[in-house]
Amino acid sequence: KTSKNLPPGPPKLPIIGNIHQLKTPTPHRVLRSLARKYGPIMHLQLGQVSTVVVSTPRLAREIMKTNDISFADRPTTTTSQIFFYKAQDIGWAPYGEYWRQMKKICTLELLSAKKVRSFSSIREEELRRIGKVLESKSGTPINFTEMTIEMVNNVICKATLGDSCKDQAKLIELLYDVLKTLSAFNLASYYPRLQILNVISGKKAKWLKMQKQLDGIMNDILKEHRAEGRKNNEQEDLVDVLLRVKETGGLDFNIRDDDVKAVILDMLTAGTDTSSTTLEWAMTELIRNPEMMKRAQTEVRSVVKGDVITETDLQSLHYLKLIVKETLRLHAPTPLLVPRECRQDCNVDGYDIPAKTKIIVNAWACGTDPDSWENPESFIPERFENSPVSYMGADFEFIPFGAGRRICPGLTFGLSMVEFPLANFLYHFDWKLPNGMKPHELDITEVTGISTSLKHHLKLVAIPKSLAK
Ligand code: HEM
Numbered sequence: 001k002t003s004k005n006l007p008p009g010p011p012k013l014p015i016i017g018n019i020h021q022l023k024t025p026t027p028h029r030v031l032r033s034l035a036r037k038y039g040p041i042m043h044l045q046l047g048q049v050s051t052v053v054v055s056t057p058r059l060a061r062e063i064m065k066t067n068d069i070s071f072a073d074r075p076t077t078t079t080s081q082i083f084f085y086k087a088q089d090i091g092w093a094p095y096g097e098y099w100r101q102m103k104k105i106c107t108l109e110l111l112s113a114k115k116v117r118s119f120s121s122i123r124e125e126e127l128r129r130i131g132k133v134l135e136s137k138s139g140t141p142i143n144f145t146e147m148t149i150e151m152v153n154n155v156i157c158k159a160t161l162g163d164s165c166k167d168q169a170k171l172i173e174l175l176y177d178v179l180k181t182l183s184a185f186n187l188a189s190y191y192p193r194l195q196i197l198n199v200i201s202g203k204k205a206k207w208l209k210m211q212k213q214l215d216g217i218m219n220d221i222l223k224e225h226r227a228e229g230r231k232n233n234e235q236e237d238l239v240d241v242l243l244r245v246k247e248t249g250g251l252d253f254n255i256r257d258d259d260v261k262a263v264i265l266d267m268l269t270a271g272t273d274t275s276s277t278t279l280e281w282a283m284t285e286l287i288r289n290p291e292m293m294k295r296a297q298t299e300v301r302s303v304v305k306g307d308v309i310t311e312t313d314l315q316s317l318h319y320l321k322l323i324v325k326e327t328l329r330l331h332a333p334t335p336l337l338v339p340r341e342c343r344q345d346c347n348v349d350g351y352d353i354p355a356k357t358k359i360i361v362n363a364w365a366c367g368t369d370p371d372s373w374e375n376p377e378s379f380i381p382e383r384f385e386n387s388p389v390s391y392m393g394a395d396f397e398f399i400p401f402g403a404g405r406r407i408c409p410g411l412t413f414g415l416s417m418v419e420f421p422l423a424n425f426l427y428h429f430d431w432k433l434p435n436g437m438k439p440h441e442l443d444i445t446e447v448t449g450i451s452t453s454l455k456h457h458l459k460l461v462a463i464p465k466s467l468a469k
Pocket of ligand 1: 272404413
């Protein structure tokens with residue numbers, strides 16, 4: 001009980017509060033339905049965790065622009081403490097100088113537009129490899145979902161770690177388990193004062209064992225990079241950069257090996273499932289809308305000359321970019337973004353939000369807000385034609401990468417792993433569903449796991465352009 005004027009919300013059950021309402025495959029949809037009943041700013045009690053959910057562009061702006069600095073923290077979780085070396089990464093680090101400097105280093109040294117362009121040979125090599133696989137399987141079904149996950153993992157690993165990770169396959173497998181753990185429902189996360197639950201259930205011991213294995217591989221990566229010695233700027237990967245900054249100092253704090261490992265792990269986890277899921281949804285929508293597939297294919301096949309798609313070609317693929325935007329609006333891979341935490345007592349829209357309240361921004365509800373979008377539930381890439389609305393964090397009806405100080409720094413890198421592969425797939429191959437399945441028969445049930453993706457993997461048949469009728 002509190003004397004504060006908290007936002008309205010659904011009735012709370014004893015002890016669990018509203019936890020039962022979030023135990024669903026699609027929490028963003030349930031929260032939007034609740035918001036339509038209880039209002040665009042809502043209070044939920046999730047066990048011991050007091051939570052506020054905002055669901056319209058106006059209130060998202062209040063949180064991520066007007067009061068951004070008050071909402072720039074992330075909640076503490078046991079898993080982020082264990083896997084990210086006491087949350088010394090970027091995504092889970094508390095707001096402050098350490099987070100600011102580390103984010104700046106990654107933005108400049110791995111994620112800037114210039115750096116992302118410089119990884120084009122990594123993307124091209126990976127797509128050449130996939131092209132060969134697809135040609136060898138011409139006419140037979142392939143698992144498009146698994147293929148894109150593997151591709152994105154390979155590109156991110158190479159860009160972040162360079163060529164030298166000998167345990168890459170084991171690392172990717174472990175990272176996948178970590179991501180699954182971070183996103184899994186865990187009752188104890190709603191009872192911070194009852195962490196003993198994780199011990200009794202055996203979960204904590206399992207997580208510590210996974211972390212030990214991961215730490216072993218990360219130590220080897222650091223050792224290998226140290227043994228290779230200093231490289232010139234062009235040859236440096238992110239591990240080299242962080243080790244250089246660690247050794248030369250220059251920041252207001254000392255960087256420890258654990259900090260380097262935490263930040264590297266962030267890069268290896270934050271962008272993988274988000275990028276591959278976006279690619280999977282884009283392809284799903286194109287398969288379901290053959291007219292759009294045709295238009296996108298005609299565009300890419302008229303723009304590209306020769307066999308290799310260049311970055312300059314990509315700039316001319318206007319329709320393809322509209323498709324990616326519309327995919328991010330309707331199928332944001334993290335529809336509830338990443339939770340924030342309130343740093344001090346605040347007042348939003350006339351309601352009190354006490355310090356330490358967890359904040360959820362329903363970006364998907366903003367992206368399907370009927371006051372902002374016509375036919376919000378339909379996939380219509382043309383809606384972005386001649387529209388200034390962009391995903392850069394200034395238009396709160398479209399925030400798939402978040403906004404404000406905590407906005408995703410990997411936006412350009414993520415998009416490069418969606419637009420470039422999509423252009424390649426459409427240029428070199430024609431696509432259809434297996435076993436004569438019709439586009440409208442494709443099951444597009446979504447489920448929230450690591451990100452919000454198709455419940456069943458997307459299986460497609462690729463026919464090389466030269467063989468297509
Ligand atoms: C389509 C691809 C991607 C999507 C949709 C996406 C989405 C997001 C979202 C919604 C957030 C939370 C923003 C907020 O709280 O306002 C976030 C944070 C973050 N993303 Fe991404 N992301 C993508 C790709 C990437 C890539 C490729 C990387 C790096 C390799 C990356 C690194 C990060 C990091 C480090 C954060 C934490 C930022 C902070 O807390 O300050 N993301 N991302």
